[in-house]
Amino acid sequence: MEWFTAPDYWLSRIVFQRGLAGLYLVAFLSAALQFRALIGEHGMLPVPEYVRRVPARAAPSLFQWRYSDRLFAAVAWGGAGLALAMAAGAGDAVPLPVSMLLWLLLWGLYLSIVNVGQTWYSFGWESLLLETGFLAVLLGNDDTGPPVPVLFLLRWLLFRVEFGAGLIKIRGDRCWRDLTCLYHHHETQPMPGPLSWFFHHLPRPLHKVECAANHVVQLGVPVLLFTPQPVATVAAGLMVATQLWLVLSGNFAWLNWLTIVLALSAMDGSLVTGAHPQPEAPLWYVVVVCAATALVLVLSRHPVRNLLSRRQAMNRSFDAFHLVNTYGAFGTVGRIRDEIVVEGTDDPRPHPGTVWKEYGFKGKPGDPHRMPRPFAPYHLRLDWLMWFAALSPGYARDWFGPFVERLLAGDRDTLRLLRHNPFPDAPPTHVRARLYRYRYTTWRELRTTGAWWHRRLLREYLPPVRLRETAWRR
Known part of the structure; x- marks a missing residue:
């Protein structure tokens, strides 16, 4: 089944999976170190009270059946340990079915946390981590070449992240259209970083260049992800460069780093290392991947409809499992802080x-x-x-x-x-x-x-x- 796998992307898969596991590690650590005060039994928004109000079908989670701070800590620290192992390469050291189960376990544990996290977990990067994590389950390991359908779905996700963010800006605040939003953004963003003060004081003509470049990268470049190589690699590289600029200019949790990891999956690793022959995919794996791909494409109708809508929403999940979501940020930029x-x-x-x-x-x-x-x-x-x-x-x-x-x-x-x-x-x-x-x-x-x-x-x-x-x- 030569059509099914893309051996040239073996390095891209390794970098993507190890990077994603590292971000899972950060997410689980963030949960483990903060949950008691936020959503613990004696927290500000306790999980036990929440699950009494919300049925399991609306927020599927391990904690719908039982909750205790000790169990939550076990889930968070256990997830961190598993993520660390996957970042170290555990997924490639086990058979393909076991590797898929380990990625599925990571996704399920974090889904259990997000679905009871309430306001504290209402950020778009939570859904983005879950959607990316679900696709990682299907990406396989060294037992087979990276499946073409999943590589396509990763690009489809990256396209929606960038294009959705671009649309929400161009449809939103007028300052995005007259290229003046960055006169204010570095000062009024939620959590400035150590260089944000310096970015704010850049010359205003440079701020306009930043704004125009953002529109090009978010509205034009994503289309190139679906073109032949090496054009798709160049497009992904431009996205990585833009995201690194955002990393320097602010603190946006793992949003930028996860977008970078997604962009790396679109790069052709053979341009650096050459092809790497891998075993042929087993039939059961082909069936599972094709079925999951069909599911994601069917569920994508909601984000597509949202992208085409004049009332485009930001950061919304359309299913309780966060399988396919819509993204976007800063449709409006504050002028004061x-x-x-x-x-x-x-x-x-x-x-x-x-x-x-x-x-x-x-x-x-x-x-x-x-x-x-x-x-x-x-x-x-x-x-x-x-x-x-x-x-x-x-x-x-x-x-x-x-x-x-x-x-x-x-x-x-x-x-x-x-x-x-x-x-x-x-x-x-x-x-x-x-x-x-x-x-x-x-x-x-x-x-x-x-x-x-x-x-x-x-x-x-x-x-x-x-x-x-x-x-x-x-």
């Missing part, structure tokens, strides 16, 4: 002279003198949701109150999500939140003050509150 600053005091009764101490977050802007840090591909879920909460209190309705209660109780799991706890000995008596307008400092301000940000108070976000014992216990 507001940040929530959370403070506490040990004063029994706050008054005008009360000293308030600020909690420090790991990734989101807080102390104006602290340079933004690199965290991607690791995902700081609380910091990301704080950005949304500053846009509108509606984004924080379900979790911000429980977050404050846990600060007042001195909850250790919640405090581990923060960089700095100003009350190491005893929890505060009161906590409040205030909304500030942030902007990057100028070159002169940075030299004279050492501050990366300038901020001014806008208004109170949450008035001083005490611990409500009954709510905390509940």
